[in-house]
Amino acid sequence: EIVMTQSPATLSVSPGERATLSCRASQSVSGEIAWYQQKPGQAPRLLIYGASTRATGIPGRFSGSGSGTEFTLTISSLQSEDFATYYCQQYNNWPPLTFGGGTKVEIK
């Protein structure tokens, strides 16, 4: 099973600032990683797939990068609606599909 580890667990950021979230895989997943946003009481929403491709309707301030075992989600200028928890997921080698533990982005 591929273990996904996200850091930091919590990120305190001011509106308008950049946020950088990290995700590490226990073995190479090539570029087969997705990022999701989840707000309290809501289902996750797909942001990024293929490590760097934005899903339909996702604003350009969200970008993904990385390959192999190290990946990054960057939010270039945080808006109020971006404060949420973010999860990475690998789909390179399954079952099982595996998720990271999440990074909560909170208002500083």
Place this chain on the structure above:
Amino acid sequence: EVQLVESGGALVQPGGSLRLSCEASGFTFSRHDMHWVRQAPGKRLEWVSGVTGAGDTLYADSVKGRFTMSREIARNSVHLQMDGLRVEDTAVYYCTRGGVWGVSSNWLDPWGQGTLVTVSS
């Protein structure tokens, strides 16, 4: 519009059974892998089971032998039969769409609204 609607969540006693359902609309259901993912209170997302477009079913080790996933192509639906439920199965269960079988990969989009399963005496 692509939509997934889950139903069937409830309060059940340990050792009991429950059947979740997910009705899909807005896409060619038979071509896609479909998955169940759960989230215990305050915890990370956990993949539970999936059915490929070819009809193969796969399970997480934590539910293997207790849960059975099935699909009804004619009704654009997937189901999760959960037997031998444990307290640790308590979670919101999400139905979600994966890739087109044999063509695209299993990023998950969209997700249903979730259905709550509580296992408690």
